[in-house]
Amino acid sequence: MKIGLEVHVALPTKTKLFCNDLAYENQDIPNSNVCPVCLGLPGSKPVLNKKALEISANIANSLNCKIPAKTSFVRKVYFYPDLPKGYQITQLDGAIGKEGYISIKNKKVGIRRVQIEEDPAKILREKDYSLIDFNRSGVPLNEIVTEPDIENLEELKELIKELRSILYYNGVDINQEIKSDLNISLAENRVEIKNVTGIKNLISAAEYEIQRQSQLIKDGKDVIMETRTYKEDTEETVSSREKETEEEYGFIFESDLTFYETSNIKLNKVVIPSKIAHELAEKNGYSEETIRELVMFNKRNLYLLSNTPKEDFSKAVALIEKFYSFGIMDYSDNQFEMMLKYDVSSMDKGTFMSRIEGKEPIKEADKKEIEEYLILTIKQDSTLQGREDEKAIGFLIGKLKQKYHMDSKEAKEIIEKTIKTQKVN
Numbered sequence: 001m002k003i004g005l006e007v008h009v010a011l012p013t014k015t016k017l018f019c020n021d022l023a024y025e026n027q028d029i030p031n032s033n034v035c036p037v038c039l040g041l042p043g044s045k046p047v048l049n050k051k052a053l054e055i056s057a058n059i060a061n062s063l064n065c066k067i068p069a070k071t072s073f074v075r076k077v078y079f080y081p082d083l084p085k086g087y088q089i090t091q092l093d094g095a096i097g098k099e100g101y102i103s104i105k106n107k108k109v110g111i112r113r114v115q116i117e118e119d120p121a122k123i124l125r126e127k128d129y130s131l132i133d134f135n136r137s138g139v140p141l142n143e144i145v146t147e148p149d150i151e152n153l154e155e156l157k158e159l160i161k162e163l164r165s166i167l168y169y170n171g172v173d174i175n176q177e178i179k180s181d182l183n184i185s186l187a188e189n190r191v192e193i194k195n196v197t198g199i200k201n202l203i204s205a206a207e208y209e210i211q212r213q214s215q216l217i218k219d220g221k222d223v224i225m226e227t228r229t230y231k232e233d234t235e236e237t238v239s240s241r242e243k244e245t246e247e248e249y250g251f252i253f254e255s256d257l258t259f260y261e262t263s264n265i266k267l268n269k270v271v272i273p274s275k276i277a278h279e280l281a282e283k284n285g286y287s288e289e290t291i292r293e294l295v296m297f298n299k300r301n302l303y304l305l306s307n308t309p310k311e312d313f314s315k316a317v318a319l320i321e322k323f324y325s326f327g328i329m330d331y332s333d334n335q336f337e338m339m340l341k342y343d344v345s346s347m348d349k350g351t352f353m354s355r356i357e358g359k360e361p362i363k364e365a366d367k368k369e370i371e372e373y374l375i376l377t378i379k380q381d382s383t384l385q386g387r388e389d390e391k392a393i394g395f396l397i398g399k400l401k402q403k404y405h406m407d408s409k410e411a412k413e414i415i416e417k418t419i420k421t422q423k424v425n
């Protein structure tokens, strides 16, 4: 079995690829972020967004690609209403990244190409007419094309996870609906599934198609070379009745743009989270799977765990999980470090919160003072005497919170204990 993948992701830039319109913000009103460039009006000229070039180069670098000395663009010529200038600007031979690979558990999957291209406009299909929104026209995309090195569904899932993790560490929004093309061949003929939206659908399309082709082979039938479409509602692929031939597009050099030198692009240190998870597991003698879960899509966790000494490592993992379980996402490095000195495993939320806020547990000596204060308070207030009901205890909790900055649980414990001892005496 051979599976290859082409994924398209939108890049995290403020403005579009070839003009100064906002790429993602204020998109509610259709056709509000548009200009002659992204509307494809005659006479308009594209100007390359250098930030998109930089992000793409870094993605290519993270995927072990060769980055050519100069990168350039081509026009992919086709006519469609979402592309009024009659061509899409993309890269092909001038791609920012070539011949890379991505490591998954047992192998390397080749990366044929990482290229920059513009997103066309969005077509909204109504019953008997269509509307076009050009806000999306010119949004910067990266197309990542793998070699057909994936040999089963497990590897495909691993590859997708690994790729998304690397993209996330390059600042890409991984919650976006990633558009992919998938090619799968169990026999000789290659079947391409075009325009699958979202990761869940991608896996489901692959599952269906593998099953379909296996069945054909089992029945002694031919698998036809064709392009298919994934139907979300029935979770199956259907023939889109297009002949699968070599690309019929005309590609011509984009002479409105120049050759761009890549030597001056700032390349960041490559971060491969799964590799770091592996190293942390080895170094600290800890479960790799747990560390992967915490760091693959969380830069903060990776930072915290990478900076934790071995003797505190398992406490740090437990602490991060505790923060999750209490739904606390915005804690400082100092708070994290401070919490490492406690055993948080059995701590309830109230105590946990008061520790984060820097409140130390009450010492035995302080407890004595608090008890004396309580006895005195009850003595001085006749309405409190001899009472153990919630209202009275609530009143006393308020007093202790105010005077000793205790949390409710601690206060309640000490009040109940004091009342009990008083009764015995």
Ligand SMILES: [Zn+2]
Pocket (backbone or CB within 6 Å): 016, 019, 020, 021, 033, 034, 035, 036, 037, 038, 039, 138
């Ligand atoms: Zn524009």
